[in-house]
Amino acid sequence: MSKLWDPFADHYRANPYPMYHRLRKEAPVYRTQTGDLVLTRHADIRSVLQSTDDFRAGNRLEWITRQVNYLENKSEDFTAVTDAMNSFIVMMNPPEHTQLRNILMEAWDDHEVDHILKSNIDELLAKCEKSFDLVKDFAEPLPAMTMTRIMGMPFQDYNFLKQVAQGVLRSLDMYMSFKDLVQIDIASKQFIDYLNRYLDYRESNLSNDLVSKVILQYRLRNKAVSRKQMISICIFLFMAGEETTVNLIGTGLLNLTNHPDQRNSLVSDSKLLDSAVDEALRYESPVQLLGRIANRDLELNGVSIKKNDTLTLCIGSANRDPEIFNDPDRFDINRNAKNHLAFGAGIHFCLGSWLAKKQWKMATMEIMNRFTHLKIIEPPTWTTMLSVRGLASLKVAVK
């Protein structure tokens, strides 16, 4: 019999959904070979995300901290990795989480980014003709350009920032090898060095960008924030605004291209954009896995969970749960997919959801309107992370 939890199987990356369906049916709270629990039902996952008292965030940071300490005893220095991650808001718990979240919400008051998005999209598409890679040439650089501008960093640095952010993002993946850790460490050092220089400048030259506004919020509240914390906050803001949106735009375009009738109705009726973006988020959720740790012994769906057990929440499975979504494997921009958990739920609900949606809508509409004939010319390939799912490449020909 094949294993219920087998995320390294060859077919998983292109299509993880059969494994999710089987788990949800046979063992919705499943203890894997490593002793961690994997959850696949929408109702269970939502309830865990909302139970802040029973479950805490930060399982990857706890694991990596143990790993880095262990390696320190072997005289291997990986502290740049924990330095980069120390103030990732997604890993924090109340009361520190509440404080940082309030500051970020207060600071991120400027949602008028249409002009930034428009100019980024135009700049990229000017170079896209005849045949190109929709992911590498368009979806991948776009969110990095946007975040670089929003955070007030020199625009020409966006490619470098994209690379180091993608490197650090691996720290959030579910499993990692020593080689992965070495790569994360290199990217962390580069990102930290860059931000040290940027913050040197920015702290004495406050402007209208997001980083300035975060610094200002700390000053207004008379709250101290160390350079180390500020760097980590910035790394996470950039990273969160970057890779997940790349994936959303990429898979969204793939699915619309594969469903020409839906593509046509979207082009002729922009009122469908709201339900279309929710369906894109539901159908191929960029964040596939989230983690939590149990704060006490408890029972979930008849399975007993011990204090400090690690839970893996399969968001990609919750969003294909037939209890919530009819015929869940059908892509349908006309359905009401609002109940998806792609942005999480509860106190950690994604702060940048509005930006991801806006960026998807503008990017998608521009591509659809500009290229009336868009053909996929090579089978798409997928990226290798488990926790974040997206296309590595989508080669197309346009007319």
Add this chain to the structure above:
Amino acid sequence: MKQVELQEIILFLQKSIATETRLDLEKVEIDQYMGVFGLDSINSIFVLQQLEDFLELELSPLLFWDYPTIKSLSIHLYHLMNKQ
């Protein structure tokens, strides 16, 4: 593909695990669950790295859990290397 005998893989695993968990080599029995020796998600990434270098293969981070004894893991790796 590198040529490695089953016995070599077994001995390599015993030695790496003994070093990593500071156990005497003869205590690292091949039919025992590796978790019993203190192999966990933290120290196993080092053993996995050494194993990858030794076999010149890329291996799954779940390997030690999918094949939880030295014997079952070695047999799996031996077949893997002789299949390709």
